[in-house]
Amino acid sequence: MAENIEHLEMCGITKRFPGVLSNNNVNLQIKTGEVLAILGENGAGKTTLMNILYGLYQPDAGKILINGKPVNINSPREAIALGIGMVHQHFMLVPTLTVCENVILGLSKSFLVDLKTATQRIKEITATYGLAINPDAYVWQLSVGEQQRVEIIKALYRGANLLILDEPTAVLTPQESNELIELLRNMSAQGNSIILISHKLHEVMALSDRVTVLRDGEVCADVLTRETSQEALAQLMVGREMAACQRGGTFSPGKTVLEFQDVYAQGDKETEALAGVSLTIREGEILGIAGVSGNGQKELAEVIAGLRKVTEGKLYLNGKESTKMSPAWIIQQGLGYIPEDRLHVGTIPSFSIWENLILKDHHLAPYAKHLLLQNQVIMSHSSSLVEKYGVKTPNLETPTGKLSGGNIQRVILAREITRSPVALVAAYPTRGLDIGATEYLHSKLLEARSQGIGVLLISEDLEELLSICDNIAVLYEGRVMQVMPVEEANERILGLLMAGIAEEAS
Amino acid sequence: MEGVVNSDIIIIILATGIRLATPYLLAALGEMFVQRSGVYNLGVEGIMMMGAFAGFYATLQLGSPLLGIVISLVIGALMGLLMALVSVTFKAEQGISGIGLYMFGWGLSGLLFRLYVGGITSVEGLKAIKIPFLSNIPFFGPVLFDHNGLVYTAFLLVPLTGFILFKTSWGLNVRAVGNKPEAADTLGVSVVRIRYQCLIVGGMLAALAGAFLTIGQANMYADNITAGRGFIAIALVYFGRWSPWGILLGSLLFSLADSFQSMVQVLGINFPYELAVILPYMVTIIALAISYGRVWAPAALGKPFQRGTRG
Ligand SMILES: Nc1ncnc2c1ncn2[C@@H]1O[C@H](COP(=O)(O)OP(=O)(O)OP(=O)(O)O)[C@@H](O)[C@H]1O
Ligand SMILES: [Mg+2]
Numbered sequence: 001m002a003e004n005i006e007h008l009e010m011c012g013i014t015k016r017f018p019g020v021l022s023n024n025n026v027n028l029q030i031k032t033g034e035v036l037a038i039l040g041e042n043g044a045g046k047t048t049l050m051n052i053l054y055g056l057y058q059p060d061a062g063k064i065l066i067n068g069k070p071v072n073i074n075s076p077r078e079a080i081a082l083g084i085g086m087v088h089q090h091f092m093l094v095p096t097l098t099v100c101e102n103v104i105l106g107l108s109k110s111f112l113v114d115l116k117t118a119t120q121r122i123k124e125i126t127a128t129y130g131l132a133i134n135p136d137a138y139v140w141q142l143s144v145g146e147q148q149r150v151e152i153i154k155a156l157y158r159g160a161n162l163l164i165l166d167e168p169t170a171v172l173t174p175q176e177s178n179e180l181i182e183l184l185r186n187m188s189a190q191g192n193s194i195i196l197i198s199h200k201l202h203e204v205m206a207l208s209d210r211v212t213v214l215r216d217g218e219v220c221a222d223v224l225t226r227e228t229s230q231e232a233l234a235q236l237m238v239g240r241e242m243a244a245c246q247r248g249g250t251f252s253p254g255k256t257v258l259e260f261q262d263v264y265a266q267g268d269k270e271t272e273a274l275a276g277v278s279l280t281i282r283e284g285e286i287l288g289i290a291g292v293s294g295n296g297q298k299e300l301a302e303v304i305a306g307l308r309k310v311t312e313g314k315l316y317l318n319g320k321e322s323t324k325m326s327p328a329w330i331i332q333q334g335l336g337y338i339p340e341d342r343l344h345v346g347t348i349p350s351f352s353i354w355e356n357l358i359l360k361d362h363h364l365a366p367y368a369k370h371l372l373l374q375n376q377v378i379m380s381h382s383s384s385l386v387e388k389y390g391v392k393t394p395n396l397e398t399p400t401g402k403l404s405g406g407n408i409q410r411v412i413l414a415r416e417i418t419r420s421p422v423a424l425v426a427a428y429p430t431r432g433l434d435i436g437a438t439e440y441l442h443s444k445l446l447e448a449r450s451q452g453i454g455v456l457l458i459s460e461d462l463e464e465l466l467s468i469c470d471n472i473a474v475l476y477e478g479r480v481m482q483v484m485p486v487e488e489a490n491e492r493i494l495g496l497l498m499a500g501i502a503e504e505a506s
Numbered sequence: 507m508e509g510v511v512n513s514d515i516i517i518i519i520l521a522t523g524i525r526l527a528t529p530y531l532l533a534a535l536g537e538m539f540v541q542r543s544g545v546y547n548l549g550v551e552g553i554m555m556m557g558a559f560a561g562f563y564a565t566l567q568l569g570s571p572l573l574g575i576v577i578s579l580v581i582g583a584l585m586g587l588l589m590a591l592v593s594v595t596f597k598a599e600q601g602i603s604g605i606g607l608y609m610f611g612w613g614l615s616g617l618l619f620r621l622y623v624g625g626i627t628s629v630e631g632l633k634a635i636k637i638p639f640l641s642n643i644p645f646f647g648p649v650l651f652d653h654n655g656l657v658y659t660a661f662l663l664v665p666l667t668g669f670i671l672f673k674t675s676w677g678l679n680v681r682a683v684g685n686k687p688e689a690a691d692t693l694g695v696s697v698v699r700i701r702y703q704c705l706i707v708g709g710m711l712a713a714l715a716g717a718f719l720t721i722g723q724a725n726m727y728a729d730n731i732t733a734g735r736g737f738i739a740i741a742l743v744y745f746g747r748w749s750p751w752g753i754l755l756g757s758l759l760f761s762l763a764d765s766f767q768s769m770v771q772v773l774g775i776n777f778p779y780e781l782a783v784i785l786p787y788m789v790t791i792i793a794l795a796i797s798y799g800r801v802w803a804p805a806a807l808g809k810p811f812q813r814g815t816r817g
Binding site: 054056075076077080086088092093094095096097101102104105106107108109110111112113154 | 673674675676677678679681682685686688689690691692693694695805813
């Protein structure tokens, strides 16, 4: 084990990818026991910078100093040996292995795997930091929050005393996020250094000691948390003042565009995920679905899109029954869908941006004529969308999977909204988005609403739901607890309903 | 004889079935490691042909089937290395590289045979080793304990490979690399090294399967002696859901059906001959059709690994 990291410094780090300058002369430092937050818009270069620190990428210029001495980090193995641990934005766990096997992967020098000693050490770690986990469970069985804990245990098991967390709370429920923040506080109190990337400013304010802000790959500010405010940070990030989106205009819903009649459906683990859901969404309405994730939201969205079988009950899209229809039929009837897994369900990562933009209508005029794609039409259409929706990309041919999370979401949004759907289903559309992109997405959803599109918005963010929805339904264990106009809702009432407590709330 | 099925015939069918299972087991267990690490090697058949020739020729020249085995293992390792170079280092499409390897092994073994041997020549192959005491047990003795060393090796490899895969550190690395190479990579496990090792082991076992055919069974070499067994071994890996015990089951099912059909011909048992010949293949196809599920496959199967690509 190497000496503890008392002080770490990255100096003049520059990293270029084809067509993008991802990091430009970045300086950053952290000392022991400190919590450093890194802020920045989507695509600002935060993940790239951390991947360099963890040895996954090599910088084109710049150096890294630990306790004043320059070090070379050529691979994750070397980073681990120096005491650096990283929890990646996209989890790095092997689903088919157990928690214990995942934790010791790559460590064991002996011929046989010694699961017993490992389990023992994992239990010690979980006891020290209060992380509950069953070492013998398979990773695919765990909830997202539990998987996160496995990632942290993995780093601690390797003796990390500098822990990098890349958007750890993006996929967690509010409660899990609070637990994680508590845990990180505890860890820094015990002398570990933490680098935290997050788009949630209140978490940054609550946890960090110092904030480094990146903009377009460059450091644009380095401030002490106690000397700044959420507003100031937001402004530093996007370079302009932010105004939260508000629902405007009067609420005058038209005819019903999407209707659930007592719908039942099964989840992935063959349990009942939807147990008699009835809902209606009308033209010009935003209906919010609140609830702790895992209470049927994913299945709700998939059922509408035709991606999951309805076991009982009926669905109507634009007045026609869509219960047993194929996704293709549903798309042609005018359903827009922003799925939870934007990288793999929402786009084809290896396809270029223009291909993804016309994915749903590539066989129709004006994009296709006599079996041939009309390149000129497609290109001018695509470049106008890229401009209008502010997708940051070197060019239209870039594979969509190479874009940052926020930019992938813009591509999907551009495709779905320009098809002028009658109804739009958005599942956690702002997950992992920076505040600028979130604001932009809200404004687009409101624009869709004013065009008479019926919107179903699934979210865990109560603030988001309360600010842009007309009506809010709370989903709990596959059932709708209550549907209420937004004027009657507040965080306390919703919170109670989300926990399944109905009487006191009403 | 007609219609009579006595216990001698059953013993012969079973003993032959066990023997016939050997090449499938060897090749499929090797391919299992390869696929568990995330690569599929369709060149198994070509490696078997090379192993068959190398084992035969070395035995012919050196007069020792043991040396024949050693030489064929070396050749198999080299063929595995070649596949690794092409598909892991140069990241060529795995299906195409595998077919290429098959054609290479097929052409080269045939050429070498014509150049250096020419006609039908027989060699003194491996001798059966009767296990003391056990081979005297009625019925089970002749079925299980009267075979040559390669047969025992193949069957012992079943628990051994299971142990390696599920209990050793290396096996853990293999399973991780085949399911989520990015994760293994971030923990300092070398994806490239593990895949090279698996391909080499897989090549050695495939070559051994080939050598069994020439020096453990036929005691001669003939063109196309492998007769598609390498491809069947690949199917057996899917059938066995990438587990040694599943592969054992599949190999036995197939080889017993095969042994049954050959006995039908030899002994003239009253059973439609045409049906008997296609029986083993039918059994495999039906078993594959009902058992195949993507769920069990290593998630990264067929995908070359490149650090730092997204999606
Ligand atoms: N492997 C890669 N190949 C090509 N370009 C890349 C690669 N990784 C990152 N980039 C580009 O570098 C830029 C910075 O990306 P990075 O992932 O570091 O952003 P980020 O700040 O983490 O954004 P987010 O908040 O969306 O996660 C983006 O423009 C991205 O497209
Ligand atoms: Mg990132």
